[in-house]
Amino acid sequence: MQFEITSEFINSFKKAIEEKNNVFLKEQLNEFYAQDIAIIINQLNLGHASYLFELIEDDIAADVLLELDEDKREDLLATFSSKEIAEQLDNMESDDAADVIAELPQNIQEEVLSHIEDIEQASDIAELINFEEGTAGSLMAKELVSIYAFETVTACIEQIRKQTDNVDVLYAVYVVDNNERLIGMLSLKKLIMSHPLARVDEIYEPDIQFVKTSTTSDEVSEIMQKYDLVVLPVVDQLGRLVGRITIDDVFDVIRETADENIQRMSGISDDVDSNDKIWRLSRARIPWLLVGMCGGIVGSRIIGGYEEEIKIHPEMAYFIPLIGAMGGNVGVQSSAIIVQGLANNTLLGDNILPKLGKELGVGIINGLICSALICGYSFLIEDWQLAATVSVALFTVIIFASFLGTFVPLTMNRFKINPALATGPFVTTLNDIIGITIYFLMGRLLYTSF
Amino acid sequence: MQFEITSEFINSFKKAIEEKNNVFLKEQLNEFYAQDIAIIINQLNLGHASYLFELIEDDIAADVLLELDEDKREDLLATFSSKEIAEQLDNMESDDAADVIAELPQNIQEEVLSHIEDIEQASDIAELINFEEGTAGSLMAKELVSIYAFETVTACIEQIRKQTDNVDVLYAVYVVDNNERLIGMLSLKKLIMSHPLARVDEIYEPDIQFVKTSTTSDEVSEIMQKYDLVVLPVVDQLGRLVGRITIDDVFDVIRETADENIQRMSGISDDVDSNDKIWRLSRARIPWLLVGMCGGIVGSRIIGGYEEEIKIHPEMAYFIPLIGAMGGNVGVQSSAIIVQGLANNTLLGDNILPKLGKELGVGIINGLICSALICGYSFLIEDWQLAATVSVALFTVIIFASFLGTFVPLTMNRFKINPALATGPFVTTLNDIIGITIYFLMGRLLYTSF
Numbered sequence: 037m038q039f040e041i042t043s044e045f046i047n048s049f050k051k052a053i054e055e056k057n058n059v060f061l062k063e064q065l066n067e068f069y070a071q072d073i074a075i076i077i078n079q080l081n082l083g084h085a086s087y088l089f090e091l092i093e094d095d096i097a098a099d100v101l102l103e104l105d106e107d108k109r110e111d112l113l114a115t116f117s118s119k120e121i122a123e124q125l126d127n128m129e130s131d132d133a134a135d136v137i138a139e140l141p142q143n144i145q146e147e148v149l150s151h152i153e154d155i156e157q158a159s160d161i162a163e164l165i166n167f168e169e170g171t172a173g174s175l176m177a178k179e180l181v182s183i184y185a186f187e188t189v190t191a192c193i194e195q196i197r198k199q200t201d202n203v204d205v206l207y208a209v210y211v212v213d214n215n216e217r218l219i220g221m222l223s224l225k226k227l228i229m230s231h232p233l234a235r236v237d238e239i240y241e242p243d244i245q246f247v248k249t250s251t252t253s254d255e256v257s258e259i260m261q262k263y264d265l266v267v268l269p270v271v272d273q274l275g276r277l278v279g280r281i282t283i284d285d286v287f288d289v290i291r292e293t294a295d296e297n298i299q300r301m302s303g304i305s306d307d308v309d310s311n312d313k314i315w316r317l318s319r320a321r322i323p324w325l326l327v328g329m330c331g332g333i334v335g336s337r338i339i340g341g342y343e344e345e346i347k348i349h350p351e352m353a354y355f356i357p358l359i360g361a362m363g364g365n366v367g368v369q370s371s372a373i374i375v376q377g378l379a380n381n382t383l384l385g386d387n388i389l390p391k392l393g394k395e396l397g398v399g400i401i402n403g404l405i406c407s408a409l410i411c412g413y414s415f416l417i418e419d420w421q422l423a424a425t426v427s428v429a430l431f432t433v434i435i436f437a438s439f440l441g442t443f444v445p446l447t448m449n450r451f452k453i454n455p456a457l458a459t460g461p462f463v464t465t466l467n468d469i470i471g472i473t474i475y476f477l478m479g480r481l482l483y484t485s486f
Numbered sequence: 487m488q489f490e491i492t493s494e495f496i497n498s499f500k501k502a503i504e505e506k507n508n509v510f511l512k513e514q515l516n517e518f519y520a521q522d523i524a525i526i527i528n529q530l531n532l533g534h535a536s537y538l539f540e541l542i543e544d545d546i547a548a549d550v551l552l553e554l555d556e557d558k559r560e561d562l563l564a565t566f567s568s569k570e571i572a573e574q575l576d577n578m579e580s581d582d583a584a585d586v587i588a589e590l591p592q593n594i595q596e597e598v599l600s601h602i603e604d605i606e607q608a609s610d611i612a613e614l615i616n617f618e619e620g621t622a623g624s625l626m627a628k629e630l631v632s633i634y635a636f637e638t639v640t641a642c643i644e645q646i647r648k649q650t651d652n653v654d655v656l657y658a659v660y661v662v663d664n665n666e667r668l669i670g671m672l673s674l675k676k677l678i679m680s681h682p683l684a685r686v687d688e689i690y691e692p693d694i695q696f697v698k699t700s701t702t703s704d705e706v707s708e709i710m711q712k713y714d715l716v717v718l719p720v721v722d723q724l725g726r727l728v729g730r731i732t733i734d735d736v737f738d739v740i741r742e743t744a745d746e747n748i749q750r751m752s753g754i755s756d757d758v759d760s761n762d763k764i765w766r767l768s769r770a771r772i773p774w775l776l777v778g779m780c781g782g783i784v785g786s787r788i789i790g791g792y793e794e795e796i797k798i799h800p801e802m803a804y805f806i807p808l809i810g811a812m813g814g815n816v817g818v819q820s821s822a823i824i825v826q827g828l829a830n831n832t833l834l835g836d837n838i839l840p841k842l843g844k845e846l847g848v849g850i851i852n853g854l855i856c857s858a859l860i861c862g863y864s865f866l867i868e869d870w871q872l873a874a875t876v877s878v879a880l881f882t883v884i885i886f887a888s889f890l891g892t893f894v895p896l897t898m899n900r901f902k903i904n905p906a907l908a909t910g911p912f913v914t915t916l917n918d919i920i921g922i923t924i925y926f927l928m929g930r931l932l933y934t935s936f
Contacts, residue, residue, distance in 0.1 A: 224675065283733055297748070302751075302909070314848055325856055326856070339806075346796065350793045350796040350797050350803075353796055354787075361814075369774075371752075402775055459752070
């Protein structure tokens, strides 16, 4: 069952490794699934990790390798000989093996391939690494069971016996015509419940979902989620069955897309995680910081234009952060709702007007509440001119921010730019500048007219 | 195959409905899967939606209903009689039927249950609606195939024939002891490949993952993702098999959790989407706006304390937005990385120090770059006092923001509060206040000492 891996627990491993207490370590490793062992190894330094990896039973070593963080796996494999890597790849499904080999330096890839004993596995891997990343071809595995439509249930069961050596979990058998073109599928349940002499073409399901090798991963993920599929067959340009994608591979796509969206929304421009090196983390963050800084400089020029007003009424400066912060907050709220609607397909991207109207409505309600409160407050501590300036400016800023927060991601989406980019620093910076402009314009108007 | 549903396409449906062109509509409906029909109905008003729903073939009507947005489904069901609702529920799996009935007003639920013809289905639904939301019990379905360990493969296949009426897709058969306690499972592949007279207890897999009815949905989702499961059995407090959870239900949990995280990060305090009513959208957003406003007011008090300095050096005010914005941006970047690491379990939550150190490193690098640039800029346009104030303040603010952006979500996580809450308005507001304080402190120090 489940248990939490704490750093205390990791420390007991470190200690046992340093003491070379193999009895304890092997005993512990036996208790765990590959996924849990991988979590432990991810927390160890390379020396400790290699030591522990050596102790893992052969039958789950490949699984552990697959579950490791990419950086840790690369480091670990760098300590292996080509022959040792090949042995691990032999125990993986073809799609996983292709992913691992693609991570290796180019000059080692061929050498590793040549060491793989199972010729079919080697040729499957060689085929798979040619597919472009982000396509169905790069996600699919070659292991599947296919059957001709003219065969019988008995022959089909015989095929399953022959072909499933490498298939961990079998969900269905694919039906092909004489030219190997995919024409349907046969569920194991149907197979079990049919007469042994029934012909496949009498019982198979012809109306099934499939994709081409060139279909994008995002589309694959969308189709599998939408139609609740656990496995999806892949065909080539001629419609011939060439592989299948399972739901666990799509989980990774979904997680990566969600991570990417959160990072773009937070102004991080590269795919990083907290275990990356400091320099990589810095580089991924500096671009949007510089954009934010340019926005700040533009803001400073605008305020600079009101130097005289500030000298006479320094209280004008008090509310600069409030106006900026509120514009940013409202803009982020609006754009998050839009980005999410687009990501979940609950929002059709081609009809902007009704959405703008609705956001305007929300902006008016929340704008009225906020500006009424700030009006009361600033009247109490200062005078009515300041109260009027701040509250009218705040209301206008909230309306503008709602509008921009809706309009910018919808427009970006239309031009096929990831709208999550808009939700973060871009909308915030824009709103900062617009907010300050409105605030000081209002201030000049109200302070000088009365 | 896939196609994009555009608003032009939706309009052709609206037109056909208004013209009561049933021939066209039925022809179109026949071409679509339930999921696509639901997307179309989601975009129609209630009158059009009811009209179109009437035309859907009986065998997929229940599926369409399940795929609709919750609001749209509620509205549509409100136009149905209890008997009509019961007919739809009869065609659903028990977990889906329980979800739908739970959405109905309390007084109608019993009436609908009494109209369900299949007594077993009615009692399954009645049992399932009692489980608390967010637990394995509320996610599971009752439809499954179980077999006693002492039975044979032939008996097992007979059971599958009898028990799978309601199971859409069958992945495995569960093995129970004489007291109905779950002891393992038997994959269909294994079943197909075993001798008809083999006993189940000779071939079943005893080492399987399972959860209790009281396990949380998040844990269920974590287990299924971690161990790549497509179905997970559920047992009661006595270990008796009571249901199973399929991967499609977990997809919904994952999507909802991801949506919730993005909303918390964006300062939206309730689960809303862009199709919700204006009032609901406003209410979900106002709390964090008010927090932001309080932050702004605190900021205004701090600046107010430097009234004299601003009168003499109004250029001090120019860089208020820059300091605020940079603090916010850096804080959001840092906390996003932490929130993500925690969500993906790549980061152990109980060891804060090394993470703080790393963030500090990133902060120092990016802080040096940004403050060097701003130092040069402000020296060029003003004097060296301002240049020193702005650049030293900016550097300090970036370091503080990195620190807070790391520390706050890690601390919240430790106290079991959703760390995504910290990433948005909370860290931004805090950084705004701290940033201004540092900036004006530096200003007073540098302008008055020289």
